[in-house]
Amino acid sequence: MFMRFMFIQKLFTAGAVTMLAATLHTAAQETPKKPELLKDGKIWLNEDGSNYFKFTLVSQVWIRNTDMNPGSTINGYEKKNFTDIGIRRARMQAFGQIADRVFIYTQFGMNNFNYSSDRKAGFFIHDITGEYEVAKQKLSLGTGLTAWNGLVRFAAPSVGSIMGLDAPLFEQTTNDVTDQFLRKLSVYAKGKLGKLDYRVVLSSPMNPLKANGYSPAIGPNSSFSPMPPKMQTHGYLQWQFLDQEANTTAYATGTYLGTKRVLNIGAGFQYQPDAMWHSPAAGDTVTTAMKHFAADIYYDAPLNKQTGTALNAYAALIHFNHGPGYLRNQATMNPATGTNNTTLINGSGNGYPSFGTGNLLYLQVGYKFKNNLIGTSTLMPYASLQHAAYERLDKAMNYWDAGVNWLLKGHTSKLTFSYQNRPVYNQQGAGDATLTTHKGSYVLQYQVFLN
Incomplete structure (x- = not known):
């Protein structure tokens, strides 16, 4: 039993x-x-991956030797030439289609950290945007601190895919004066209607009194007014003839390295009433609108798909109207801390008059050699020219940059060597500033981009 x-x-x-x-x-x-990751690093939030979230990270480090503008000083000591190392950009993006029709985007990081920067400079929020898709692909509405800007293609460049050493920063017309490194407090509409890609933006300008180096003093030459600002409207339209570009985020690709066939023609504007002021005579105050108009063309395509050769070209024609006599310098990660030359228009270090009232032509071109030119890597030389006829300058302002990218692994790992040449202007008494000489910088950048 x-x-x-x-x-x-x-x-x-x-x-x-x-x-x-x-x-x-x-x-x-x-x-x-249920899969958790796609091959491009998206975290799936539903079974088919239509709802997702993604992180990216980019680091750009410069090693640079600069011929300083005459009279430049470092901690009170005059320097004619200086070598430094700096972090041009360190950025992290976090974004995704977190629900049907709902998109969120944020970016944080830092810019221009070198030997003279404040220690322990924390990352700050570059963007924080929420967006709702009203009509699939045709219309999305969004708001926040955002890089959705008008005027031209590289008013919001994708920094990880820049073809050369840096973006054409003058296309960011109010950079860090009434915005935060091009980002604005805005509401926007964007979308695609067939081959037409569009964006229209309404922005609340930031207080210029918070801008580095801003002076509220009024004079005969136009400057940003500290009066309570009126809203800024801007927009950009482009017709995409060949492959369609994504408009998921505001940032425009520098080069696809021959992986797409893109030909776009665009046009844009930027307008703010009473944004500027000047005093043509003692006791008079005149306010003027900021009015900019532009057209550009962008081409990026493979020349030989089998070998991987490719061509990138971009041209922009811009009419800037900041009011009479407006000039503003650009001094990227300025190696100088001061100047003892009071007649120099350029200011200290590597500054030059990049922004102004007048007309500007910008050209850039690059050629990607065949794949596996050097082992598994290849080269992409490039050149660019900023040619501007600005008020208060006796001769056209020509700033050029030429160099070569060593694409160790596309944009993921690349080494860029560049020579930049800038004009130097002196102001002696009344009349236009006089072009007196040119100065240059040699820059080596290493980029790592997790995308």
């Missing part, structure tokens, strides 16, 4: 285990494991 009971117990146990294993096997077949 006992032996029969033990036999029945073993039989029941074995059957239960077999049934359990079969049940689990069937359940595994009927309920496939």
Whole structure:
């Protein structure tokens, strides 16, 4: 009797285990494991991946030797030439389609950290934007601190895919005066209507009194007014003839390295009433609108798909109207801390009059050699020219940059060597500033980009 009971117990146990294993096997077949990651690094929030979240990270470090503008000083000591190392950009993006029709985007990081920067400078928020898709692809509405800007393509450049050393920063017309490194507090509408890609933006200008180096003093030459600002409207339209570019985020690709065939023609504007002021005579205050208009063309395509050669070209024609006599210098990660030359228009270090009232032509071109030119890497030389006829300058302002990218692994890992040449202007008494000489900088940048 006992032996029969033990036999029945073993039989029941074995059957239960077999049934359990079969049940689990069937359940595994009927309920496939939900994937968590796509090949491009998106975290899936639903089964088909239409809702997702993604992180990116980019680091750009410069090693630079600069011929300083005449009279430049470092901690009170005059320097004619200086070598430094700096972090041009360190950025992290976090964004995604977190629900049907709902998109969120944020970016934080830092810019221009070198030997003279404040220590322990924390990352700050560059962007934080929420967006709702009203009509699929055709219309999305968004708001926040955002880089959705008008006027031209590289008013919001994708820094990880810049073709050369840096973006054409003058296309960011109010950079860090009434915005935060091009980002504005805005509401925007964007979308695609067939091959027409559009954006229209309404922005609340930031207080210029918070801008580095801003002076509220009024004079004969136009400057940003500290009066309570009126809203700024701007927009950009482009017709995309060949491959369609994504408009998921505001940032425009520098070069696709021949992976797409893109030909776009665009036009844009930027307008703010009473944004500027000047005093043509003692006791008079005249306010003027800021009015900019532009057209540009962008081409990026493979020349030979089998070998991987490619061509990138971009041209922009811009009419800037900041009011009479407006000039503003650009001094990227300025290596100087001061100047003892009061007649120099350029200011200290590597500054030059990049922004102004007048007309500007910008050209850039690059050629990507065949894949595996040097082992598994290749080269992409490039050149660019900023040619501007600005008021208060006796001769056209020509700033050029030429160099070569060593694409160790596309934009993921690349080394860029560049020579930048800038004009130097002196102001002696009344009349236009006089072009007196040119100065240059040699820059080596290493970029790592997790995308």
